[in-house]
Amino acid sequence: MSDGRTEIERPLSPHLQVYRPMLTMMMSMAHRVSGVALAVGFALFAWWLIAVSAGPEAYAKVAAFWSSLPGQVLLFLFTWALIHHLLGGIRHLIWDTLHALDKPTIERLAWATIIGSTNLNLLLWIVGVWMRGSL
């Protein structure tokens, strides 16, 4: 049967577009999307650390970006992704112990993750701004 091809055309199961969007499916995607976003954010974090290690001039340039409006928005999204992925990860760790796997609990955990990450991020920024005394 082999025709020497390395890639076999296997039948594919129906994909995303045929399913009604469901909360749990969205949460799975959000976990992956936030994970990739954080990997990119990790490189931005490296850029910031390198600037600090390079000296005051390099730091001033990078700090100016992070203090600007786009920089602040990016940072806000970065901490949101961090908290969302963190809460989603805790959910996965709970599932790894074979707990909380019934449908109602999964739905509840999904909402807890969304509401939790959004509110925690807002709260942290409010506290952060308050501790620094200004934006």
Place this chain on the structure above:
Amino acid sequence: MRTPLSQARGLGAAHKGPETFWRQRVTAVANIPLVLFLIFSILLHIGSDYATVKAYLAHPIVAVLMLGLVLSVTVHARIGVKEIVEDYIQSDAIRMPVMLLSSFFVIGAGLACAIAIVKISLGA
């Protein structure tokens, strides 16, 4: 009664295989406190001047936590990104280079962080 299942459980036929799964969990647990520390560090230092940030990062405890974070995140992100690439890119010819590049990207970012933290904490 002992059955072959006890041998297979958790190990698989090759007596290895779950390391990646396990490593992802170990780094996930490590990331919980380390990421909270990172968020705290970020929010405290937006708009801080150079001397403040440098002194903060040069503190041995901060440097150890930052290095721990970088190590744990590098391992965790590499596994996660690799899994996504494996899932969504069907063609071997595209998947292999993307997998390599994404690994290089994550490890490169990790190394850059590590060298910066070491340089800052040694005061060079």
